[in-house]
Amino acid sequence: MSQFKQNLAKARGSLTFVVGMTLAFGTVASLERWQPREASSMVSSEYTGSPIELSEKASLPLRAQRPLTSNELEMAKVAWSYFENNTDAETGLVNSVDGYTAATLWDSSSYLLGLLSARDLEIIDHSEFESRLTRVLSTLAEIPLFDGQLPNKVYSTVTGTMTTYENQPTARGVGWSAIDIGRIMVPFNALVWRYPEFTASIETVLSNWDMQAIIRDAEMFGAAIDEQDETIYLQEGRLGYEEYAAKSLVLAGLDLSEAVNYERYFEYVEIDGIKVGTDLRSPDKLDALNFVVSEPYVLDGIEFGWDRFSKSLAYGVYRAQEERFKRTGALTAVSEDNIDQAPYFVYNSVFADGKAWNAVTESGEDATPYRTLSTKAALGWYALYDTPYTQKLFERVQGNFSEGKGFYAGIYEESGEINEALTANTNGIVLESLRYIEHGPMVSIGRRSVATAESTSI
Numbered sequence: 001m002s003q004f005k006q007n008l009a010k011a012r013g014s015l016t017f018v019v020g021m022t023l024a025f026g027t028v029a030s031l032e033r034w035q036p037r038e039a040s041s042m043v044s045s046e047y048t049g050s051p052i053e054l055s056e057k058a059s060l061p062l063r064a065q066r067p068l069t070s071n072e073l074e075m076a077k078v079a080w081s082y083f084e085n086n087t088d089a090e091t092g093l094v095n096s097v098d099g100y101t102a103a104t105l106w107d108s109s110s111y112l113l114g115l116l117s118a119r120d121l122e123i124i125d126h127s128e129f130e131s132r133l134t135r136v137l138s139t140l141a142e143i144p145l146f147d148g149q150l151p152n153k154v155y156s157t158v159t160g161t162m163t164t165y166e167n168q169p170t171a172r173g174v175g176w177s178a179i180d181i182g183r184i185m186v187p188f189n190a191l192v193w194r195y196p197e198f199t200a201s202i203e204t205v206l207s208n209w210d211m212q213a214i215i216r217d218a219e220m221f222g223a224a225i226d227e228q229d230e231t232i233y234l235q236e237g238r239l240g241y242e243e244y245a246a247k248s249l250v251l252a253g254l255d256l257s258e259a260v261n262y263e264r265y266f267e268y269v270e271i272d273g274i275k276v277g278t279d280l281r282s283p284d285k286l287d288a289l290n291f292v293v294s295e296p297y298v299l300d301g302i303e304f305g306w307d308r309f310s311k312s313l314a315y316g317v318y319r320a321q322e323e324r325f326k327r328t329g330a331l332t333a334v335s336e337d338n339i340d341q342a343p344y345f346v347y348n349s350v351f352a353d354g355k356a357w358n359a360v361t362e363s364g365e366d367a368t369p370y371r372t373l374s375t376k377a378a379l380g381w382y383a384l385y386d387t388p389y390t391q392k393l394f395e396r397v398q399g400n401f402s403e404g405k406g407f408y409a410g411i412y413e414e415s416g417e418i419n420e421a422l423t424a425n426t427n428g429i430v431l432e433s434l435r436y437i438e439h440g441p442m443v444s445i446g447r448r449s450v451a452t453a454e455s456t457s458i
Contacts, residue, residue: 049266063386082406082427092135093157098422102167105180110428112187117435137201146173149210178220178236182245218258239279240296272323276316292351294335298380305441333377338421372410376429383433
């Protein structure tokens with residue numbers, strides 16, 4: 001506690017921001033006691049969500065916090081090598097894909113969380129941590145904003161200027177992603193509490209951003225440009241990602257009470273004998289597929305520590321994958337991933353567009369030949385659950401890397417060949433997952449993680 005008080009004292013010049021974060025943490029802590037069905041009266045009558053079952057007959061052992069093994073620590077060092085190779089010396093930004101000089105805010109978040117993890121695991125010393133963090137926060141404070149409001153979806157890592165998804169310069173930008181902005185608030189929140197000497201720098205970054213522009217009726221909205229070159233605002237997020245991203249924005253004091261309501265558009269589907277939570281909002285009406293994948297539940301666990309809703313939903317997503325392995329013999333840990341060939345990005349899902357085990361592109365085109373065992377999903381589940389199946393996942397992907405370059409994104413299911421895409425997101429999540437084993441959730445103030453605070457089963 002004395003160390004915590006010392007850290008607060010260091011940040012006293014920015015105490016208003018810290019106090020705001022303190023109040024917001026109280027809001028998030030109350031999520032476990034909140035009954036979201038009470039807030040569903042504002043939801044369109046077109047959708048009628050179902051309650052989440054908060055208890056399961058089966059139990060799963062949660063991984064106990066412990067020091068990393070020598071092998072796990074070496075794996076973390078390999079993941080960090082991706083960032084050593086892909087950080088621009090001038091801007092401090094990191095390439096989204098090995099050698100590709102552009103990044104989204106999500107990619108920058110993966111870097112910041114990887115940076116925090118590398119420091120916690122003593123892969124880098126404080127001097128390098130401070131130098132890297134100072135450089136990237138300085139750049140984020142100076143980047144041009146879409147419509148002068150919020151970060152563009154993509155930036156050049158070399159110049160810090162806005163680009164298209166094809167990495168072509170654009171003066172105006174292409175829009176903003178509320179989900180990506182929610183993601184970067186995770187390392188910002190962690191930094192404010194754990195390294196308050198950087199609070200002023202984070203305040204400078206956020207002082208340029210119009211965070212209220214994200215919110216419409218307590219939901220998250222992104223921005224894009226239509227065919228008439230006009231800005232349009234679109235609701236972002238489906239079950240899993242929506243609540244995950246909204247949590248970190250709630251930590252910043254924003255009212256996203258609808259977006260964090262798991263049950264508004266919720267229903268179960270049975271997949272391989274397991275009840276899996278899905279989103280009722282249909283893609284034919286809202287022009288967005290409902291992907292059920294591992295990543296948001298893994299991130300929620302390793303970054304925040306599951307609340308009772310995300311814990312229950314994560315159970316179903318994980319167990320369905322374990323049961324598919326029992327049925328088919330194919331090790332299954334699915335998520336969205338870059339791949340090393342066209343179409344270059346695939347959602348390998350537990351459920352999407354009305355189908356179980358659907359592998360599709362973002363536009364919904366079939367991508368079954370590119371289904372992969374995802375490295376980040378496998379190691380994420382391994383960090384969270386201590387089961388024979390997660391041990392199998394770990395053993396399959398522990399060597400899926402290039403020495404000195406980082407972890408590959410996955411292994412193709414049909415061929416068994418390596419998906420050699422090297423990305424910031426894969427390596428950031430690998431680092432976070434391994435860090436979680438030793439230190440628990442990334443953002444944890446005054447409370448312990450599910451794994452340490454409760455019994456070892458759910």
